[in-house]
Amino acid sequence: MKPLFFCLAGLFLCVLLLGSGMFFWLRGSLPQLTGSIQMDNLQEKVDVIRDANGLVTIRAQNPNDAYHALGFVHAQDRLWQMDFMRRAGSGRLSEVVGEATLNIDRFMRTLGFRELVEANYAALPIRVQNAFKSYSDGVNEYIDNHASILSPEFHLLNYQPEEWKPTDSLLWGRLMALQLSDNFNLELLRQRLLKHLPVEEIDAFWPGDNKDPAIIRQFDLSKAVQKEIFADKHPLPWSLAPKDASNAWVVSGDKTITGKPILANDPHLALDAPGPWYLVRIETPDYTWAGATSPGVPFLVLGHNNHIAWGFTTTHGDTQDLFIEKLNPDNPNQYLTPEGYENFEENTETIFIKNRPSQAFPVRKSRHGPILSSALNNSSNKSDGHLLALAWTALRKDDLTAQALYDINYAKNSDDFLRAVQNFHSPQQTLVMADRQGNIQLMAPGRVPIRNQGDGRYPVAGWTGNNDWIGIIPQKDLPQSLNPQNKKLVTANNKLVDGDYPYLVAKDWPNSYRARRIHQLLDKSNKLSVEDNQVIQMDTLSIAALEVLDILLMTPAVDPESEVIKQKLSDWDGRLTLNATEPVIFYHWIYWLNQAAFGNLPTDASSFQTPDILRLQRRLSAKPDSWCRYGEKLANEENCVAQMTESLRRVASNYALQKNDLSWGELHSTSFQHQIFDRIPILGELLKLKIATPGGHDTINRASPSMKSGGLWRFPNVHGPSFRAVYDLDDLDNSRFLIATGQSGNPLSKFYGNFLLRWRDGNYVKLDGTSTENKVQRLTLNAKNTNEN
Incomplete structure (x- = not known):
């Protein structure tokens, strides 16, 4: 018995020592946060300051150095997240993950994001390209010269990151466009239902507003639509799949205690670890920015500069259509058009798969867009001689949304903002803005198609030309409002236009529950404070x-x-409170x-x-x-x-x-999903970020419960505010912010999940450039041709 005991004890000790050694070795993946680093491509010294919460302030002497520093800081804290984004958008996940991601890669290669962003980048003006280049230099500075080991995901998957290119940053925008554009997925669902149910019954599953305008005449469903074309749902996982919801509102100074506008915004996305946002304050001699950046992107996505604050929600404009293409029965490489049969555009994509032979497959395009049929699960059956093509405004080579975001960052007033959003092409978003002059503004920029006929709810025949797009809604005619008489602007994905609007933005709109509740709370007081707006964001009444x-x-x-x-x-x-x-x-x-x-x-x-x-x-x-x-x-x-x-x-x-x-909190917890750790037994549970949450699907404090296991009395919260902000246009440094998890993507960092309680309970922070704590870490980035000082 004793020898067995000693053997087991020795084995336990070996495992403990091995685990401890592995832990301390992986601790070496935490980045350098103090001291100084010599860097190429910097013009002047940059200070990177982190406070006790991991919040970052970048102090630079010019914008390009600031972009360089931001790229370096993003890579320090979120490089694997950035690389996963880049691989997902490029259709290259299988190279490092294996066959599990093959369907995702096939789908992304079919959309052609990698080639698309090359064209998008070439269309940008030099000033914007230079910002992307500076940011890429900063990312590569970390990749090439980091003193520590890389974060654990790289070691678990056993690969090294490649050089970061400016075009890699543009992939983020295409992925966001995909996540915020759900119409083609609904068309696929309706097409599947159409094989068994009449159109009238299917339409009843999506109840619209009784005041929906009949803007464009309804088309007759052709026999082609009623064919049993198999159309399975797209293969993207939850984190990449289309989702919706966000809140944003702005009130004029007539309704605030300071006499200046207050703007609030909380975009709702999948609840992942790490989250999609990284809080930062950037100071240069001419501009100060503060708010949410996204790792991989050089600009502030949501936030404020010295002069304006802005926020986004998803408009739910219908910018996608599925067209049924009819194959030439004598030549499967051709499809029918109004002018006769034409050849598909075709190229061969090769996907490299970890520990498996590579796979090559053809990617085809019709005049409407990429052929999705072969990329949709189980939908390769072509016996009926028809294929599905996707028309989508986000696939245009001249998309300048990155330029629009850059120009928004530098806008000084409502006129500048109006000019900037003219180039905001995809995805269509509803933007709210307030400036320090007292203006409040709402706009819904984006390329929205004008259809020859139809309302975009079902796949349509592609060979007749009757259903083709005949133009884009002019930017000047898109929904917008400046300084309305009721002194407030509210958008919560609800319907933006009334019966007098001359174009079809969308047939289906989300419900108005959150918007109505926001209006109720804003109308309770004529003198709102920043704190009042924080309370509104945390409201749980359904x-x-x-x-x-x-x-x-x-x-x-x-x-x-x-x-x-x-x-x-x-x-x-x-009210859906924790203890109810x-x-x-x-x-x-x-x-x-x-x-x-x-x-x-x-x-x-x-x-x-x-x-x-x-x-x-x-x-x-x-x-x-x-x-x-x-x-x-x-x-x-x-x-x-x-x-x-x-x-x-x-x-x-x-x-x-x-x-x-x-209690609701007990059964409605959030488990923030990590793309790699959650797939590893034991380790996934050890590193899990989990917290009880209030709210529901239709509350302002969005917390959508998954209902797949309702019989088990478990309703996990899977979708909610990834970021919250309230902007004070009287004193922009008094603005408040929250993110869902933490600044770091490394689970060994104290900044990995340190915002969980703050996020759940509404304990906001400021990005005012000062620290309320004594513990501050300063890292100085020096240009190699200057002396450290």
């Missing part, structure tokens, strides 16, 4: 829940437990009702697994006797009224089993 409860609470209760549930929800104020139990009951009931309404859809039921409360509410109201037609039959009940009662009984029964003490 108008959606309160409105649908008016219907749910009419459900007959068949037992005492069900009556208890109804009473609890009737007394609920609609009512949100657990509510979302569990919504889960079962959603299953009863949509659970047996013949195709792609997964698209309806996360309930849309507006969709469910409209269906319950409009079809009280048939709303459950496409749903799971709960307890073999066929009658929809009985389904309501049965869903309530299920909730009551499960609630009683759970001992009535489950």
Whole structure:
């Protein structure tokens, strides 16, 4: 027995020593934060100062040195994230990951982002190209000369990063355009449903505003659309797949305590670790910038300079269409056009795969855009002689969105801002701006197509020319407002235009719940403070829940437990707070009702697994006797009224089993996903950033619960504010900021997850160039041809 004990003890000690040695070795991947570094391509000295939270202030004597320093700092803290972005956009993940990412690479190669950004970069003016070059020099300074080892992901995947090129930074913009443009994915879903359901039923799944204008005449669905063209969903993972939602608003000085505007913005993205944003303050003799940068990009994406503040939300403009191309039956390399058959543009892409033979595949384009069929999972069947092509304004070679972002950074007033956004081409965004002169402004720039006919909801025949794009909505005619009479501008992805607007921006718009709640809170006071706006950003009252409860609470209760549930929800104020139990009951009931309404859809039921409360509410109201037609039959009940009662009984029964003490925060936690660590057993759990969260899908403090396991009473928060900011135009240094995780992408850094509690609880920070803590780290970057001082 003793020899076995000593053997096990020795083995344990060896593992402990090995683990400790590995830990201390990996600690060497943390960057140098103090002292000085000699650098090429710098003109003058730059100071990089980090405070106790890891917040960075860059002090440079000219903008290009500032861009250089920012590239270096981004690489210090987020190089692997930058490289993953670059590989994802280029379709080169499989080189380092293996076959698991092959479908992603095929999809990205089909879109052709790598070649596209080369053309986009060539179209930029020299001043903007120089900024990208300076930034790239800074990134490469770290790649070539870092004194430490690289972050753990590089060692786990066993590869070294390549030189950073200016065009690599433009890939971020194309990936964001992809994440913020969801129409073609909805077209694919509708096409799958069309094989089994009539158009009228499918359209009812996306209830629109009753005041939607019929701007362009509805097209007749051709036989081609009704063909069973297989169109599976696109293969992107959650972190890269299209998502929506953001809040932004601005009030004029007439509604604030200072007499100057206040602007608030919180973009909503997937909750990943590290997050998409990096907070920084940049000071030069002529300009100061503060706000959110994105690792890989040299400019401030969201923030303020000396003169203006700005923010973004997604407009949901429909900038994508799927065209069905008809193949030449005698020559599969040709497709039909109004002028006859034409050859596809074609090239061969080769994907290198780690530990596997490389794969070559053809990429084809029609006159409408890239052929997606071969890049969509399981959709290579061409027996019907048709293929799907994607038309998308973000695929144009003359896209100048990077120039627009550069010019926004240097804008001094509303006129400058207006000129800058003329080149904001994709994705279409709704921008809010305030300047120190007191102006407030909203604009929705971007290239939005004008269709010859149709409304962009379904794939259309590509060979007739009847459905082609015939132009782009002129920038001057896109939705915009300057200094409105009601002294406020609010956008939360809700509908921007009314019936008098002469163009079709989109047929489908997200619901107005968050926008309506923002308006309610802004109207409570005529003298708003920065702190008032912070409170609004953290608001957890759900108008959606309160409105649908008016219907749910009419459900007959068949037992005492069900009556208890109804009473609890009737007394609920609609707030999804951490300690409340009512949100657990509510979302569990919504889960079962959603299953009863949509659970047996013949195709792609997964698209309806996360309930849309507006969709469910409209269906319950409009079809009280048939709303459950496409749903799971709960307890073999066929009658929809009985389904309501049965869903309530299920909730009551499960609630009683759970001992009535489950809080929303406990069951609605956020686990920030890491693309590599989460795929490694044990290590993924050890490095997990996880926190209980308030809010819901339709609250201002967005916290979308995943409903895939509602029967297990777990509703993980998967989508919410990746960044929050409130800008004080009276004193821009008084502006407030939050990011979701931390500044560092290295899990061994104290700055990896240090913002979690602040983000959850709304404990904002300032980027005012001073430190409230004694602990400050200063790194000096010196030009090699100057003396250190």
